[in-house]
Amino acid sequence: MQNHLSSINYHSLNCNGRLVDLSSPKIMGILNLTPDSFSDGGKFNNEKDALKHTEKLLSEGAGIIDIGPQSTRPNAEFLSSKEEIQRIGKVISQIKKEFPEALVSLDTFYAETVRFGFNEGIDMVNDISGGQFDETMFDIVAETRLPYILMHVNPSYETMHDKIKYEDITLEINRYFSEKTNVLLQKGVKDIILDPGFGFGKTVEDQMKMIDEVEYLGLERFPLLIGISRKSFIYKPLGKSPLDIDEETQKLHMKVLQQGAKILRVHDVAKSAAVVKQFCDKNKKC
Template sequence: MLPNSQTLKPSNSPTQYHSINCNGRLVELDTPKIMGILNLTPDSFSDGGKFNSEKAALEHTEKLLKDGADIIDIGPQSTRPHAEFLSSKEEIERIGNIISQIKKNFPQALISLDTFYSETVKFGFNEGIDMINDISGGQFDPEMFHTAAKTKLPYILMHVNPSYEAMHDKIKFEDITLEVNRYFFKKANELLEKGVKDIILDPGFGFGKTVEDQMKMIGETEYLGFEKFSLLIGISRKSFIYKPLGKSPLDINEETQKLHMKVLEKGARILRVHDVAEAALTIRQFCEKNKKC
């Protein structure tokens, strides 16, 4: 069982870095890793429709890996506000052979599947995925935690509101860091009890949180989560960065890399990004500066 969430201590010391077992492949997180985003959707907010064919998806995967991605995060369904809602069957049809083709053409690539459906996870597992990225924390499909445990894959646990319909409803929490930690405490224990061995925590930037609370989470990253698990940060092209600046999602790279550096300094081990080359440079600068990699 995990410690009480109200007694957390900062988790950014070198002793807190962990390894994860990805389909029998041990991945060490002593050096921060990059998760490159591969959206197969026609309606994602910044790159919808660009990579939703097998040829385009493979070409983009090649670029992500060349630029420095360690993990390819495949998203068959957009979760932006007012996006088209797909069933698991539709997700699977949209994925098609892309997972198996990536495995065939880029065997070194780790593949994460971004879905909140257990049936999509089962399909992805049979195709060769290496980890599960569930934005719902098991709240949109009651079979998700059980399925994750059966696969024995690492599971990314994200903080989000309790339902699909409400996931983008803005809530002003009394203490966002404490609220996220309470959620992690409850959900991580459920996963451990089911038998999930490797859990990665994602605070859920861009999902139902005010700009102020999201900036507070950036500033308090070292207090998010537990010493037992590693932290993933996904702030790439998020509106809490670009809207206050009056910019577009594609024009905030400089600001995003400054925030990436800040969360790396505070213990983040995986960055989920669209702009891989820029994130790779930030990680190199972090490693050179801190001599931690």
């Protein structure tokens, strides 16, 4: 593993002209503006509470704040882009004003929401659909020149949670990444982050295999984001709740960091930041 780690190229991202070095893994703190998210729905869906939670996430070690106006859990309420924009309101611009050092990611599969977010000051786009739910997504990302998080997912909103048992999940994800990144690169999108899509349409067995094979995901050309926080493939087999698997999650975070993951998307920033520090201290890589 050490040899593999030392061979990974360190990456940097151009976020609106600000160069972000990923030689040290980054924590992406989740800010849900939704009333119906599975673990924290309704807690932060007003401007005051959203700013307060952002301050907490940043103080605990988050370098990126991922703003989600729409829940993508199974059976969630489906919002239009217009409804997403209404829900976001002034949260992005207020965060940028109050916390100028924070990087803001916008979690949406709509190009129009990206355009709105860009005008409000976002630094990157987190699209769970891989450009499949809005055919103009890749074009708006190319136009804004924002870093783009490309996630592996089934091809439609209706099927995104349909469980598929793959013959070789790692091969399937890398095939998908290869096809999509080629299109993005042709359009001029240079800053791409890859997310293998834990929690979306994959069996528990395949997701555990993904954890074991993180080092083989992502083609080594692009930084890898891992989002396993409060995911059912961890808590359901244990008979626990999403809020009761911190210890198990942090062990898995360490495992993926050791295999080269560069961004952890998490709810619990403090505990995840402690794991990143432990990883850096042990490996002298950060």
